Amino acid sequence: MRIKDNQGSLLIEVMVSVALLVVFAVAIGSFAAANNRVIASAKMESLAAAFAKESMEQAFAIKEQSWPSIGSVLPGNYIIGQSGNSYVLQSDAGMPPGEKIEGAFTRIVSISKAFRDGSGNLAASGAEDPAVRRIVVTVTWQDHGLTKKVQLASYVTNWKGQ
Amino acid sequence: MELLVYLGISSMVMLGSTLFLVQTTKIRLSSDNQKLTQHSSRLALEKMTLSLRNAYDVVVSADGTRATIYSYNFNDPGRPIVSVYCGRDGQLWYGQSFVIPPDDGALSPVIEAGVKVSTVQFNKVSASLHVRLNTVKNDRESSIESTIAFRQK
Numbered sequence: 487m488r489i490k491d492n493q494g495s496l497l498i499e500v501m502v503s504v505a506l507l508v509v510f511a512v513a514i515g516s517f518a519a520a521n522n523r524v525i526a527s528a529k530m531e532s533l534a535a536a537f538a539k540e541s542m543e544q545a546f547a548i549k550e551q552s553w554p555s556i557g558s559v560l561p562g563n564y565i566i567g568q569s570g571n572s573y574v575l576q577s578d579a580g581m582p583p584g585e586k587i588e589g590a591f592t593r594i595v596s597i598s599k600a601f602r603d604g605s606g607n608l609a610a611s612g613a614e615d616p617a618v619r620r621i622v623v624t625v626t627w628q629d630h631g632l633t634k635k636v637q638l639a640s641y642v643t644n645w646k647g648q
Numbered sequence: 649m650e651l652l653v654y655l656g657i658s659s660m661v662m663l664g665s666t667l668f669l670v671q672t673t674k675i676r677l678s679s680d681n682q683k684l685t686q687h688s689s690r691l692a693l694e695k696m697t698l699s700l701r702n703a704y705d706v707v708v709s710a711d712g713t714r715a716t717i718y719s720y721n722f723n724d725p726g727r728p729i730v731s732v733y734c735g736r737d738g739q740l741w742y743g744q745s746f747v748i749p750p751d752d753g754a755l756s757p758v759i760e761a762g763v764k765v766s767t768v769q770f771n772k773v774s775a776s777l778h779v780r781l782n783t784v785k786n787d788r789e790s791s792i793e794s795t796i797a798f799r800q801k
Contacts, residue, residue, distance in 0.1 A: 496650055503657045543776055546797035550775030573774045
């Protein structure tokens with residue numbers, strides 16, 4: 487059957503066009519939003535890594551200046567502060583522990599004893615090596631409801647016998 | 649009538665697409681400037697990290713714009729390596745010599761041409777050099793702070 491009456495077809499075409507336009511606009515908008523989220527997440531991760539590295543460098547600087555400043559402290563969580571021209575370890579008694587940075591990050595500097603196994607290698611347990619300390623820096627932040635984390639771990643040694 | 653409607657919708661789509669392209673190009677150019685400033689700053693910090701690798705002392709000028717790094721010279725222990733980083737005239741300058749610091753005239757730029765150094769601030773804290781380096785290119789700025797430990801004598 488051939489339809490001769492075309493009334494209303496223009497309206498339908500316009501509606502279809504507008505609908506397509508809306509679909510494309512929403513798709514592009516979603517893509518842009520997702521892209522922005524990825525960029526923002528990457529930026530936060532870079533910042534967290536920089537904050538973690540900063541603490542690790544400060545811990546090395548403390549150790550280079552004076553081994554007892556880091557070698558004789560009790561195992562636990564610390565905040566690295568500055569006193570004059572020196573970095574100092576301050577006991578972190580916060581509940582929960584950690585130093586707030588820029589309102590978005592929490593940084594925990596943990597110092598613990600280091601152990602050596604029977605072969606003299608660093609190990610999770612064994613005989614304590616008083617000339618070595620293990621430093622772990624953890625930076626956490628919230629990203630769209632998820633807790634994200636960057637963690638650096640290293641050992642500092644009293645190689646100069648200070 | 650239909651032709652007019654199609655032309656109208658097509659024009660709107662074309663206009664929207666063109667505006668989108670113009671905007672994304674602007675953002676891209678701006679982003680490139682940002683990346684360039686960050687890249688330049690990071691290169692400078694890497695260079696400083698290398699200079700501090702065997703350092704035994706660092707002297708920072710009173711205004712904090714100049715750091716003189718004294719390093720062990722394992723090939724000739726009697727002649728320590730002296731590296732200088734100095735911020736002035738919108739640039740970060742670097743030079744290296746033995747025993748005594750190099751003359752200012754012998755310093756060479758570290759930051760890429762076209763990128764301006766707006767702030768250089770050195771601070772020696774414990775056995776580390778804290779560096780604040782701000783660079784600018786057109787409308788974008790990079791602000792980097794870094795702490796680099798060294799082996800103090």
